[in-house]
Amino acid sequence: MNEITRIRSDFPILQREIKPGVPLIYLDSAATSQKPSLVLDSMSEYYARHNANIHRGVHTLAEEATELYEAARGKISKFIHARSHTEVIYTRNTTEAINLVAYSWGRKFLKPGDIVLLTEMEHHSNLVPWHILRDSIGIELKFIPVTADGLLDMAEYEKLLQLEPKLVSFTHASNVLGTINPVQEMARSAHRAGALVLVDGAQSVPHFSVDVQQLDVDFYAFSAHKMLGPTGIGALYGKRELLEKMQPFMGGGDMIREVRLEGFTANELPYKFEAGTPAIAEAVGFGSAVDYLTQIGMDAIHQHELEITKYAYSLLMNLPGVTLFGHEKQKRGGVIAFEVAGIHPHDVAQLLDSDGIAVRAGHHCAMPLHQKFGIPATTRASFYMYTEKSEIDKLILGLKKVQKLFG
Amino acid sequence: MDDMYREAIIEHYKNPGYHGVLEPADISFEDNNPLCGDHLRIDLRIDAGGCITEAAFSGHGCAISQASADMLLGSIIGKPLDEVKKMNKQDILDLIGIELGPVRLKCALLSLKVLKSAAYGIHQGESVELDLD
Ligand SMILES: Cc1ncc(COP(=O)(O)O)c(C=O)c1O
Numbered sequence: 029m030n031e032i033t034r035i036r037s038d039f040p041i042l043q044r045e046i047k048p049g050v051p052l053i054y055l056d057s058a059a060t061s062q063k064p065s066l067v068l069d070s071m072s073e074y075y076a077r078h079n080a081n082i083h084r085g086v087h088t089l090a091e092e093a094t095e096l097y098e099a100a101r102g103k104i105s106k107f108i109h110a111r112s113h114t115e116v117i118y119t120r121n122t123t124e125a126i127n128l129v130a131y132s133w134g135r136k137f138l139k140p141g142d143i144v145l146l147t148e149m150e151h152h153s154n155l156v157p158w159h160i161l162r163d164s165i166g167i168e169l170k171f172i173p174v175t176a177d178g179l180l181d182m183a184e185y186e187k188l189l190q191l192e193p194k195l196v197s198f199t200h201a202s203n204v205l206g207t208i209n210p211v212q213e214m215a216r217s218a219h220r221a222g223a224l225v226l227v228d229g230a231q232s233v234p235h236f237s238v239d240v241q242q243l244d245v246d247f248y249a250f251s252a253h254k255m256l257g258p259t260g261i262g263a264l265y266g267k268r269e270l271l272e273k274m275q276p277f278m279g280g281g282d283m284i285r286e287v288r289l290e291g292f293t294a295n296e297l298p299y300k301f302e303a304g305t306p307a308i309a310e311a312v313g314f315g316s317a318v319d320y321l322t323q324i325g326m327d328a329i330h331q332h333e334l335e336i337t338k339y340a341y342s343l344l345m346n347l348p349g350v351t352l353f354g355h356e357k358q359k360r361g362g363v364i365a366f367e368v369a370g371i372h373p374h375d376v377a378q379l380l381d382s383d384g385i386a387v388r389a390g391h392h393c394a395m396p397l398h399q400k401f402g403i404p405a406t407t408r409a410s411f412y413m414y415t416e417k418s419e420i421d422k423l424i425l426g427l428k429k430v431q432k433l434f435g
Numbered sequence: 436m437d438d439m440y441r442e443a444i445i446e447h448y449k450n451p452g453y454h455g456v457l458e459p460a461d462i463s464f465e466d467n468n469p470l471c472g473d474h475l476r477i478d479l480r481i482d483a484g485g486c487i488t489e490a491a492f493s494g495h496g497c498a499i500s501q502a503s504a505d506m507l508l509g510s511i512i513g514k515p516l517d518e519v520k521k522m523n524k525q526d527i528l529d530l531i532g533i534e535l536g537p538v539r540l541k542c543a544l545l546s547l548k549v550l551k552s553a554a555y556g557i558h559q560g561e562s563v564e565l566d567l568d
Contacts, residue, residue, distance in 0.1 A: 371498075372473075372495075372496060372497035372498060373497075374497035374499070374539075374542065375440070375497045375498045375499070378440075378497075378539065379440065390472070391472055395472075398472070404472030404473070404474070404495065405472045433440060433445065434445060434448075434449070434498075
């Protein structure tokens with residue numbers, strides 16, 4: 029059995045047929061990835077054998093559950109090369125992680141008129157929290173422009189840094205353009221200008237090796253569900269000295285050291301930001317997802333995706349009537365957004381679905397980026413470690429059929 | 436490839452009979468479907484007896500939303516506005532003659548929503564819950 033066949037056999041859903049005789053061709057991993065048995069089994073095993081509330085109880089199950097929950101945090105921390113597991117805070121997803129920074133850091137340290145620098149290629153989750161903050165405390169937002177070929181305009185970035193923003197917040201990899209931004213270089217410039225750096229890692233941590241210390245970012249946000257794990261859990265990495273100075277996010281159990289009727293003192297890191305009973309089984313699944321990724325190897329995954337993306341890009345590019353978005357030559361992440369002349373993305377996606385092919389149609393939560401390119405919506409195919417070349421061939425055949433139907 | 440795209444839908448999408456704008460119109464209304472970015476405007480001309488004499492739609496959207504707008508406008512010429520107010524989801528489904536899941540149903544119903552808003556004389560930007568069922 030070759031490597032990809034072996035990997036695919038670990039994902040039960042990939043054996044599924046959409047209709048009798050029509051196998052699933054899943055090209056929507058950027059929205060959420062599929063899950064291997066290892067992850068599914070670890071979660072049902074958790075409920076079947078260890079389920080208890082954590083950090084509050086001395087019975088056997090409570091201890092086992094706490095241990096599993098914290099062991100997963102340790103794996104995640106090692107996976108992104110954090111200094112310590114206390115710098116990894118569980119959140120519900122990337123969105124909540126970014127909102128946490130906007131709230132707990134932003135409301136404490138930003139003043140009216142302070143600048144937060146974002147980019148034109150951000151997902152709504154890295155725009156709206158800052159809009160809300162602007163509307164409530166009067167900060168100012170500026171945006172690094174995206175060039176016509178889908179890269180961040182670095183010359184413009186350097187100019188914007190002269191305005192002395194307090195924070196630069198941007199995505200590591202674009203979920204529409206496939207662009208991988210030069211995080212290390214951008215963080216260095218930001219720090220030189222006195223700004224902190226928050227990176228949206230939703231589309232990077234799942235696909236290539238990330239070392240938060242080497243990148244030298246201050247905050248890094250990501251979601252388990254895009255990296256083979258369950259929905260409902262994600263993480264925020266933050267430098268310890270920053271997390272310590274920030275105000276708590278939500279109040280309740282677990283995040284406190286002591287509570288009196290008059291007030292509370294906050295718990296130590298990372299619990300200070302984890303109020304209430306968390307997603308325990310999901311954390312266990314998150315840890316198993318990291319185990320699985322580590323076992324396959326992030327470099328192997330990245331190589332496979334580069335190859336699949338190059339293959340898909342060259343075939344799509346040669347289809348008459350199809351326009352691709354994003355940079356052509358640069359190494360890109362495994363997403364390709366495109367337009368089929370005269371056919372709405374919803375129709376493209378719907379028709380492909382009848383051949384079992386799952387792609388996404390819409391603005392992919394990046395409306396400003398689509399506005400910039402003057403189109404309401406695109407069709408997006410996205411790939412992962414389990415995507416095969418034969419699936420790309422079927423996508424191309426499917427697109428030709430769509431064009432014929434509308435021809 | 437799929438039953439949803441029967442020939443009539445594709446035909447109405449590619450060669451709509453009621454695409455365009457009426458300048459001036461007696462009533463105009465526009466709205467969008469935030470989910471997919473579809474945008475639809477409908478213009479109507481009404482005679483002294485309150486009957487629709489001319490109708491046109493413009494904007495952009497998928498084949499389902501554009502074809503249902505075209506079919507819908509084709510079905511209301513000569514009808515009193517009051518009759519349009521009573522139209523519902525089933526009327527659209529009968530017109531297009533296909534089954535739709537919850538997501539695509541929104542595409543098909545956009546034209547009915549815009550048309551009924553126009554018929555009720557709702558002002559642009561005003562937020563009103565219309566009963567489409
Ligand atoms: C670049 C990017 N940022 C943030 C998100 C938000 O992730 P989540 O919905 O898991 O919070 C996504 C997922 O769609 C994304 O692609």
